[in-house]
Amino acid sequence: MNVSPPITRKGPGAARIGIGGPVGSGKTALIEALIPVFKARGIEIAVVTNDLVTKEDARRLQAGGLIDPDRVLAVEAGACPHTVIREDPTLNIAAADDLEAAFPGLDLIIIESGGDNLASTFSLDLVDWWMFVIDVAQGDDIPRKRGPGIVQSDLLVINKLDLAPHVFVDAAAILAEARQIRGDAPVIGCRARGATVEGIDQIADTIARELLFQDIPA
Amino acid sequence: MQMITDILGPAADYHDALHRLDHRHAVDVLRLPRADLARRRLRAISEGGREIALALPREVQLYDGAVLAIDEDSALVVRVETERWLRLAARNGAVALKLGYFCGNLHWRVRFEGEELLVALEQEDRLYHDRLAPMIAAGEVMVLPDRESQPA
Ligand SMILES: Nc1nc2c(ncn2[C@@H]2O[C@H](COP(=O)(O)OP(=O)(O)OP(=O)(O)O)[C@@H](O)[C@H]2O)c(=O)[nH]1
Ligand SMILES: [Mg+2]
Numbered sequence: 416m417n418v419s420p421p422i423t424r425k426g427p428g429a430a431r432i433g434i435g436g437p438v439g440s441g442k443t444a445l446i447e448a449l450i451p452v453f454k455a456r457g458i459e460i461a462v463v464t465n466d467l468v469t470k471e472d473a474r475r476l477q478a479g480g481l482i483d484p485d486r487v488l489a490v491e492a493g494a495c496p497h498t499v500i501r502e503d504p505t506l507n508i509a510a511a512d513d514l515e516a517a518f519p520g521l522d523l524i525i526i527e528s529g530g531d532n533l534a535s536t537f538s539l540d541l542v543d544w545w546m547f548v549i550d551v552a553q554g555d556d557i558p559r560k561r562g563p564g565i566v567q568s569d570l571l572v573i574n575k576l577d578l579a580p581h582v583f584v585d586a587a588a589i590l591a592e593a594r595q596i597r598g599d600a601p602v603i604g605c606r607a608r609g610a611t612v613e614g615i616d617q618i619a620d621t622i623a624r625e626l627l628f629q630d631i632p633a
Numbered sequence: 634m635q636m637i638t639d640i641l642g643p644a645a646d647y648h649d650a651l652h653r654l655d656h657r658h659a660v661d662v663l664r665l666p667r668a669d670l671a672r673r674r675l676r677a678i679s680e681g682g683r684e685i686a687l688a689l690p691r692e693v694q695l696y697d698g699a700v701l702a703i704d705e706d707s708a709l710v711v712r713v714e715t716e717r718w719l720r721l722a723a724r725n726g727a728v729a730l731k732l733g734y735f736c737g738n739l740h741w742r743v744r745f746e747g748e749e750l751l752v753a754l755e756q757e758d759r760l761y762h763d764r765l766a767p768m769i770a771a772g773e774v775m776v777l778p779d780r781e782s783q784p785a
Contacts, residue, residue: 427638427688430674501740536740539671563740566756625676628634628686 429521430626433537433545438530440550441574443472444607450481452619459522461486461514465529496529504541533562550575555584558593571602577609634684637701644698659707666714670695718751719761720777728773
């Protein structure tokens with residue numbers, strides 16, 4: 416048997432996850448809701464935000480007081496947001512590498528894409544897993560329109576459930592339809608903002624189970 | 634749960650040991666869709682029913698035949714699920730250019746086999762057929778029977 420000793424490497428490092436979805440669906444709001452949940456569970460996180468030509472989302476997180484501002488980096492896409500998460504993710508990979516070097520104890524790096532269309536997907540060179548966030552106010556036919564974001568994401572989040580009655584959408588029906596279209600792949604309904612939040616623990620559970628291998632029943 | 638944090642090497646490097654273990658039915662397989670080879674982290678169940686947690690360094694890439702674990706009593710090897718392909722022919726050169734551009738825009742994974750174009754079916758079949766329908770209806774693109782070909 417020709418068994419060469421395994422090469423010693425740095426080890427796997429922090430898990431990297433992507434959050435994509437249309438403009439204003441609540442990606443940053445979801446990160447803001449997840450941060451305290453991860454903190455309470457002792458999960459160390461950092462965030463990379465992507466905006467078109469500003470650092471708006473990074474500034475919002477840095478000013479929010481939820482997370483050490485040094486743990487938030489901004490990447491300016493300068494072009495269609497999907498170019499820096501799929502076609503050429505080098506800027507985002509570099510940002511995640513920088514965070515990992517600066518904070519060696521990180522468990523999780525969250526990369527928020529700039530708001531894009533239903534076709535956007537993440538390169539698996541950049542992230543290990545990605546979720547797609549849509550909201551009920553964008554129309555109850557969104558899941559039906561499919562698109563790679565809806566169909567290929569590891570988790571589909573349907574946000575702003577609180578708005579459903581105001582925009583003439585049946586929340587239960589949109590969730591059921593999304594589940595039917597995605598087959599075995601998970602769908603979670605959520606409310607990231609408001610007096611009460613909803614679905615956030617379930618999203619944190621999914622991430623902790625699938626990426627951090629914690630023993631949480633599905 | 635068995636935690637895997639590196640690939641030991643290709644099955645060819647462990648040929649004799651794997652051969653011996655195989656006789657004792659002690660080679661377990663982690664079967665993955667091709668799309669999952671790009672992942673560094675995932676949780677999966679092996680064919681032998683073992684729960685596997687994979688967390689590879691970022692510079693490591695999964696491949697068919699990657700040995701994830703091996704000792705005197707057992708081994709765990711990655712196998713890639715058989716792929717399905719849609720085999721297409723274009724009526725002429727102009728249509729072929731258009732078809733190639735079209736598939737690229739949709740980020741479809743393709744292979745070229747002489748005059749024919751193969752599209753990897755990684756989502757529901759219907760999605761591919763719906764997108765191609767206008768070109769097929771116009772007689773520009775022909776869907777050929779799958780010749781069971783498994784491009785390497
Ligand atoms: N009612 C309601 N509003 C929400 C919810 N989540 C987010 N919002 C609001 O939706 C708007 C957009 O939220 P963001 O978190 O900025 O959305 P985003 O997806 O990060 O936006 P971009 O990064 O610009 O694409 C804000 O006004 C939020 O307050 C929710 O669950 N319910
Ligand atoms: Mg945002």
